[in-house]
Amino acid sequence: MGEEQFYVKKRLKNVPPVRLIVVSFAIVILVGAILLTLPISSRSGMPTGFIDSLFTATSATCVTGLVVFDTWTHWNLLGQVIIILLIQIGGLGVITFTTGFSMLVRRKIGLRDLQLATENTSGDTINIKHLIKIILIFTFFCEMTGAVLLMFRFVPQFGAKGIWIAAFTAISAFCNAGFDILGFVMKDGNLIPYVSDPLVCLTVGGLIVIGGLGFVVISDIYNAQLLPRIRRRKPIHLNFHSTLVLMMTGILIVSGTVLFLVCEYDNTLLGMNFGTQLNASLFQSISARTAGFCTVDIAREHDFTKIITVILMFIGASPAGTGGGIKTTTFIVLLATVASVMRGNEETTLLKRRIDKSTVYRALAILSGAATMVFITTGIILSADPDVTGVDALFEATSGFGTVGLTAGVTSTLSWISKLAVTLTMFIGRVGPVSLGLALTIHKGHRCAGTILPEGKVIVG
């Protein structure tokens, strides 16, 4: 498909790769939903309502993790297999689409280090087959390692069933899905029984972080740092994008940990020793930005802790990974712009680089689109379910949009209108930013109508 073809079409939905992403996700979700309605998928042997099945399939495929039923209690083994397959397909789909897109425009984006995936290619043609192969190997390697580590805990505890639980949890963690099948230990308890268990928390946390960094960054770390060391050569610097992503991930994890600890030490963390409190805060900070596992009861948190979680969920993970939200890079570009304005600079500067206006504008568009989506969903929940408080509705809407999957405990009690609204939010939160980024990059530079207009002077603020 020639690039020229893109330039002709102007509307987002008409850009071929965007249509491909939207349609393929919709088909996977619909097939999953139909399979989940069947009596053969549920533990009770009864059919499941379509809205609840659609909600579950969307939550799995969009790797969100919000559930209307406890995954272990409601679904039988087949149901759970369908769910983990949807998670795996959804997770891989997003990685492949976003990485492929980054490569498609890699000269514009300036990514020099996708050699790993492109060593068999020449010029502008991308070897999609080779890219998918590399992504598959990397994904399964991470998930396998995670599963083996988790088996050390789950097999002694649950016997053979522990193998299935370890595999499910590892896939769900790497894909940042947040689904768990530990409902038989504690109903709707997610990882709460393992709050004081560093093996489970650190393994799951590690998988979440690696899945959330994005394949572009992983690939850069491999090519610039690991491969040279293996070949006993001098490692080279990480590129600008990777440096930003790693820096922001570190800052957000640490500040989130501190904030959770300070806000909750006298509440949900009460009665734990300091090591466990730290472990729980670290895990909650990592998980809040997109994974959606929890080791404490969110419903009992202070409203202020919930608001901090909403902000972390809204920021989300990094581009081209399995995470959601507006993305760490969007957030830092906006922050850097504000800081530059405050210093009286004309240009956005970040780590001694200049950020182009078009990147800043795009970040602003993503922020606004996300805020609007969260606002509308919050409004629908509050209107359709008057018993839900404002903060809990905001929490649920942000969790859906950021494909996080944390809940203040209200998901299963929502009316069908709110469930449909959250379903739509999960879908848009998953395919929206990817599609928008793709369409905008393709459009970039081909509409300059504004440059011939006279400048309009206006006072702001």
Add this chain to the structure above:
Amino acid sequence: MGEEQFYVKKRLKNVPPVRLIVVSFAIVILVGAILLTLPISSRSGMPTGFIDSLFTATSATCVTGLVVFDTWTHWNLLGQVIIILLIQIGGLGVITFTTGFSMLVRRKIGLRDLQLATENTSGDTINIKHLIKIILIFTFFCEMTGAVLLMFRFVPQFGAKGIWIAAFTAISAFCNAGFDILGFVMKDGNLIPYVSDPLVCLTVGGLIVIGGLGFVVISDIYNAQLLPRIRRRKPIHLNFHSTLVLMMTGILIVSGTVLFLVCEYDNTLLGMNFGTQLNASLFQSISARTAGFCTVDIAREHDFTKIITVILMFIGASPAGTGGGIKTTTFIVLLATVASVMRGNEETTLLKRRIDKSTVYRALAILSGAATMVFITTGIILSADPDVTGVDALFEATSGFGTVGLTAGVTSTLSWISKLAVTLTMFIGRVGPVSLGLALTIHKGHRCAGTILPEGKVIVG
């Protein structure tokens, strides 16, 4: 004071006009607070606590309208006179500072129609005396007209006391202060007893809108439209800034009215006939963006209505007027940027004009600063007063920052920590955007460090 002097200093607080604004507001507030603590100002003849007096003086000077005591019940005539003087000084101060600033940079801003204020001036020198004279005449003309209209209602109802009530209400309305002295009709009732009274609602609403448009726009309407008609000449087009402000004010008033009506017809508007419902919704829409009067009980509103009110309060009024918030122009510039990005444009376009990058960046900085301030205040209220719900805390913080003065009924119950936090928010919400705009415009173009840096490529979204 030479303009060169500005270029040397880099930090906001060191820019002379910024220091002037901050210091003069602080002095007025402190003097007011000390006068209000005295026993001679209270109805009971007892001294008032300093934090409560400081809160009241800040609320009056920053024309916010949040109160810890009912103004009629707690303060005697002297106390009320002090409060209305603080409101008048605060309101006039902001108009004068912002208008003077717009004139100082009028060539950069491109305002061609401040002839009214500058006809006696030549070159860059501003005739501040003449400007103040014009603003004073205009202010007193509006307030007098409003007071006379309100006397038609209040004098028959309350006798001679009605003259004082009409004058107080008219000044409070034009300055967008939201203070009322109708507590003897209904305690903490504000204008609720007049919900079905078009004379009061439309007079107060009209004063609010005129005060909120900003003197720059008023001056443009006078010079471009009124004066030519009076002199039987052809009126000329309003400038870009005025057109935007009028358009946005209209759109926000109408959409706010519709949203209030739809959200509250079965709640706080229940039992009223449609005319009264429409009157109440229109008044609430006008008042929410910065004035802070109310004709319905906010505390009883749905959470979703409160959230819509929070958004209207956050947007606020227009620059160079008595209103607060991020301002209507900031909001439309951000919206236009998002719309331009979505259409694949490189430039922000609005009404067939191009908006400069520096204006967009500044709008983004104002949005972020405001959101951060509201977030921090909300956090402090939620931490210091655990009984306040998340939505009510957000409501209170936004109301303080946007100098609106609406409350969900929690102001008087706040702890002293929250009261101090809201006091600081009111102050920053009032002098912050003015100072920032001033400092940034002065800095503009004198720091271009970014342009010599290499571009940093980053994927957002």
